[in-house]
Amino acid sequence: MPLLSLNNLVKGFPSENGRRVEVVRIPSFELAEGEQVLLRGESGSGKSTLLNLIAGIVVADSGEITIGDNSLGPLSESKRDAFRARSLGYVFQSFHLLDGFSCLENVELGMSFGAGVDRAFARELLERVGLRNRENYRPSALSQGQKQRVAVARALANRPRLVLADEPTGNLDPKNAVAALELIQSLCRENGAALLLVSHDPQLGAQFDRVVELSELNQADSLQSGEGDAA
Amino acid sequence: MKPIAIAYRGVRERLVSSVITILAVALASSLLMLVWAFKKEAEESFAGATGGFDAVLGPRGSKLQIVLNALYHIDESPGLMRWEDYERASKFPAVEAAYPIAVGDNYRGYRLVGILPEYLLNHEYAEGQGFELESGGRIFExxxxxxxxxxxxxSKLGMGIGDTFHPYHGLIYNENAKHEEIYTISGVLKPTGTPADKVIWIPISGIQTMSGHNPAAATDVSAALLKFKQGANMAGFQLDMLYNKQGDRLTLAWPASRTITQFFDKISWFDKILQAVAILVAIIAGGSILAILYNTMNERKRDTAVLRALGARKSTVFAISLLEAVGMTLAGAILGFGVYLVLGFGIGEVVRNETGVVLDPLRGNAAMLWAPLGMVAIGVVAGILPAIKAYRTEVARNLS
Incomplete structure (x- = not known):
């Protein structure tokens, strides 16, 4: 049984001229437990929308998203929030660390809405990403690469079954990008989490169990006709 | 991490504006308490510090001036009245006790009040409470x-039994106006919490015949303090009619405590200004909270979206935003209570220095409850709009 399965997933948004623009139409997609998959797609190919659908942040117009035994469709918004807090990790391109919080607190935030804060594990994760000695630093005092390492630690903080990563190397220089990617992958493996990483970078791929071209997976009208700007 | 901890970090992140807001709330809260609670305390303490007298008979003039001079020893006497007037008043059937007083000199700013020894020996300045001396002291002949x-x-003069002093002429200390007489302290009164605490009592004849005083007025007094017999409810009306309506030489200030409350009533316009200022500051503080939270909502949209992406519910981010507003007002209200106590005890000390009346800023008053709670309520109202904005934050749009 796959960890993640998408069936006939459709999502559209109203455009400025009032018409509805379809940005995601995925007939079928599966991800196994612990599998690491690269979803490769150009800007505007619906990568972020797809991750937001899987995370339960946005709701599909139709179709089904199943993660483990949970089908997201019937869940209320608050239950999707609770599910996300317990079962998913999210790594963003812009890191999205909170400036008012220290590195340690940012990692603890990743636990706060799920099972609760486990400071020892938060410190363990910071140790693992090489920033234990900076646990009290604010994000503004860190380099870009360090920020992404904290963000990776935060994504793993709630011991998720699935980590979603949206262009996690997009804001990093090549050296830091390679390091960050290795870190995400190894941490996911160590923690038994599957990884679904979306990126437009053509150089990525070799490190993953599977590479899926989003242009082949996503059959949305807007992508077929070149209309609209899928996020 | 609990919502309150997240809210605290939000407040800390905007430290300068948060501190200014907290100070505004503290100012408003303390002003509200001062205007309502402390003013009430002052009014009641002054009205209750009439030294156990029902009325004051003095020369023709302002009732307030007579009461302030004779009972609180803080104003000039409107003039003098004859000894016979005191004696006549003391013989009214409804009058239980009458004591003449003469006010006129000072020692280093502390007033000398001339009285009969019976005043200190027999009079009760409060129900069942007569004057008592510290050990070793005695009342003068x-x-x-x-x-x-x-x-x-x-305490202030550092004087005790056996110390001597020269009286100085007038109510204000002038080192060139020294009288020749030398008085010796024979006793120190135990604290009474009344104006008696800041007075130097001497025999009334001493003031009347002090060197340099007008010999023609050697039997005159400043006022007569009257205590009515219990149940003599009509006594005040009768004497009021006699002295104030029919007579034209003397003035009866009756009831003594009402003269003080009437005085407070007369300056109630000042209270209203203070109340308006306090309410205005409270509104400004509330507006400040609203402005700070609302204006920073744009930059905080991303943070809110991140919290939601990490699994925070809409109700949680709503609560976090509201807690920031409530937290700031709560901190302000607590600080305001501290400011109130500092100002209250400070003003109380000044009032005690000037009048001897003891004010207790901690005496229970409803305003000490509703003023801080009112500020917190303002925080809730001011925090609602930003909290709704946080609640409605579009997560996907603000993460991209």
Whole structure:
């Protein structure tokens, strides 16, 4: 049984001229437990929308998203929030660390809405990403690469079954990008989490169990006709 | 991490504006308490510090001036009245006790009040509470060159039994206006919490015949303090009719406590200004909270979206935003209570220095509850709009 399965997933948004623009139409997609998959797609190919659908942040117009035994469709918004807090990790391109919080607190935030804060594990994760000695630093005092390492630690903080990563190397220089990617992958493996990483970078791929071209997976009208700007 | 911890970090992140807001709330809260609670305390303490007298008979003039001079020893006497007027008043059937007083000199700013020894020996300044002396002291004889000093004056002047002093002419200390007479302290009064504490008591004949005073007025007095018999409810009306309506030489201030409350009523316009200022500051503080939270919502949209992406519910981010507003007002209200206490005790000390009346800023008053709670309520109202905005934050849009 796959960890993640998408069936006939459709999502559209109203455009400025009032018409509805379809940005995601995925007939079928599966991800196994612990599998690491690269979803490769150009800007505007619906990568972020797809991750937001899987995370339960946005709701599909139709179709089904199943993660483990949970089908997201019937869940209320608050239950999707609770599910996300317990079962998913999210790594963003812009890191999205909170400036008012220290590195340690940012990692603890990743636990706060799920099972609760486990400071020892938060410190363990910071140790693992090489920033234990900076646990009290604010994000503004860190380099870009360090920020992404904290963000990776935060994504793993709630011991998720699935980590979603949206262009996690997009804001990093090549050296830091390679390091960050290795870190995400190894941490996911160590923690038994599957990884679904979306990126437009053509150089990525070799490190993953599977590479899926989003242009082949996503059959949305807007992508077929070149209309609209899928996020 | 609990919502309150997240809210605290939000407040800390905007430290300068948060501190300014907290100070505004503290100012508003303390002003509200001062205007309502402390003013009430002052009014009640002054009205209750009439020294156990029902009325004051003095020369023709302002009732307030007579009461302030005779009972609180803080204003000039409107003039003098004859000894016979005192004696006549003391013989009214409804009058239980009458004591003449003469006010006119000072020692280093502390007033000398001339009285009969019976005043200190027999009079109860409060129900069942007569004057008491510290050990070793004694009340002076009626013609002696002795003095009994109030506890506060003794403490401030550093004087005790056996110390001597020259009286100085007038109510304001002038080192060139020294009288020749020398008085010896024969006793120190135990604290009473009344104006008696800041007075130096001497025999009334001493003031009347002090060197340099007008010999023609050697039997005159400043006022007569009257205590009515219990149940003599009509006494005040009768004497009021006699002295204030029919007579034109003397003035009866009755009831003594009402003269003080009437005075407070007369300056109630000032209270209203203070109340308006306090309410205005409270509104400004509330507006400040609203402005700070609302204006920073744009930059906080991303943070809110991140919290939601990490699994925070809409109700949680709503609560976090509201807690920031409530937290700031709560901190302000607590600080405001501290400011109120500092100002209250400070003003209380000044009032005690000037009048001897003891004010207790901690005496229970509803305003000490509703003023801080009112500020927190303002925080809730001011925090609602930003909290709704946080609640409605579009997560996907603000993460991209």
């Amino acid at each position: 009626s013609k002696a060159m002795d003095a009994v000093i109030g506890s506060f004056a003794a």
